Amino acid sequence: MSDRETTPSAGRSGDQDPQEATTGVQGVGAGTPGAAARAVGLFKQYGQGDTAVTALDHVDVEFVRNQFTAIMGPSGSGKSTLMHCMAGLDSATGGSAFIGDTDLSTLRDKEMTALRRDRLGFIFQSFNLVPTLTAAENITLPSDIAGRKVDQDWFGEITSRLGLSQRLTHRPAELSGGQQQRVACARALVSRPEIIFGDEPTGNLDSKSSAEVLSILRTAVDQDNQTVVIVTHDATAAAYADRVIFLADGRIVNELHAPTMDTILATLTGIED
Ligand SMILES: Nc1ncnc2c1ncn2[C@@H]1O[C@H](COP(=O)(O)OP(=O)(O)OP(=O)(O)O)[C@@H](O)[C@H]1O
Numbered sequence: 001m002s003d004r005e006t007t008p009s010a011g012r013s014g015d016q017d018p019q020e021a022t023t024g025v026q027g028v029g030a031g032t033p034g035a036a037a038r039a040v041g042l043f044k045q046y047g048q049g050d051t052a053v054t055a056l057d058h059v060d061v062e063f064v065r066n067q068f069t070a071i072m073g074p075s076g077s078g079k080s081t082l083m084h085c086m087a088g089l090d091s092a093t094g095g096s097a098f099i100g101d102t103d104l105s106t107l108r109d110k111e112m113t114a115l116r117r118d119r120l121g122f123i124f125q126s127f128n129l130v131p132t133l134t135a136a137e138n139i140t141l142p143s144d145i146a147g148r149k150v151d152q153d154w155f156g157e158i159t160s161r162l163g164l165s166q167r168l169t170h171r172p173a174e175l176s177g178g179q180q181q182r183v184a185c186a187r188a189l190v191s192r193p194e195i196i197f198g199d200e201p202t203g204n205l206d207s208k209s210s211a212e213v214l215s216i217l218r219t220a221v222d223q224d225n226q227t228v229v230i231v232t233h234d235a236t237a238a239a240y241a242d243r244v245i246f247l248a249d250g251r252i253v254n255e256l257h258a259p260t261m262d263t264i265l266a267t268l269t270g271i272e273d
């Protein structure tokens with residue numbers, strides 16, 4: 001295993017323009033060719049009138065192709081809402097979410113389902129496993145539905161690295177929370193989607209499993225040209241990313257390029273004060 005797979009700070013693509021590292025959100029609205037996904041003026045309100053909650057307050061952000069981005073911020077700051085809107089799992093109240101050049105708001109239900117199935121992998125905060133299926137069946141379900149052949153070598157490698165080889169015939173109720181989360185990770189990874197969205201993908205994992213998941217995500221970016229966007233509360237996890245975006249009250253309030261544990265923790269302290 002190379003350093004790239006094990007060292008949080010060593011794996012990122014190190015050829016970033018230092019100038020760019022200080023310019024904040026890149027090329028918003030222009031639709032730069034490098035964007036795997038982007039939000040333009042994304043606005044999301046829950047409820048109406050006095051009880052309305054603004055979960056996203058006109059967010060502009062680009063998720064650069066072949067980069068690993070982490071989204072951090074206090075509970076309730078809109079992280080899950082942003083992910084769900086970007087992945088077409090929830091619709092925004094205003095603004096646009098793009099996957100590549102596709103404006104998600106222009107898609108019909110069937111087209112959205114096909115786009116999610118063919119191009120995206122999603123690791124949910126609540127795993128969303130099918131209780132009647134085994135771990136192995138859950139992992140291959142999206143590929144099976146799409147009629148896509150599963151790469152058995154890749155399936156074997158992922159499930160073994162995630163410590164699931166002995167658990168593949170178990171149903172979710174027979175697995176621990178951490179094992180269920182690893183099944184959800186394997187399901188998102190097995191088809192090598194263009195973009196992987198993860199909502200706290202390591203939230204329930206011990207440090208060893210967490211490092212495996214993050215290292216697999218890092219490799220997906222470095223070796224398989226995938227794009228990874230995760231929400232995390234964990235600075236160790238965020239340090240694997242090329243870039244960290246900080247949300248507070250539905251807005252992007254800061255961002256770091258080539259983050260380290262120290263710069264992440266310092267930025268978080270500033271936001272939560
Ligand atoms: N279905 C909903 N109906 C009403 N309000 C909601 C709904 N979903 C989220 N919210 C509100 O929107 C805001 C953003 O929620 P979101 O789940 O995006 O936060 P988060 O940053 O992911 O938090 P956490 O770190 O706790 O997961 C919160 O104030 C939340 O209460």
Ligand SMILES: [Mg+2]
Pocket residue numbers: 079080081125199
């Ligand atoms: Mg959340």
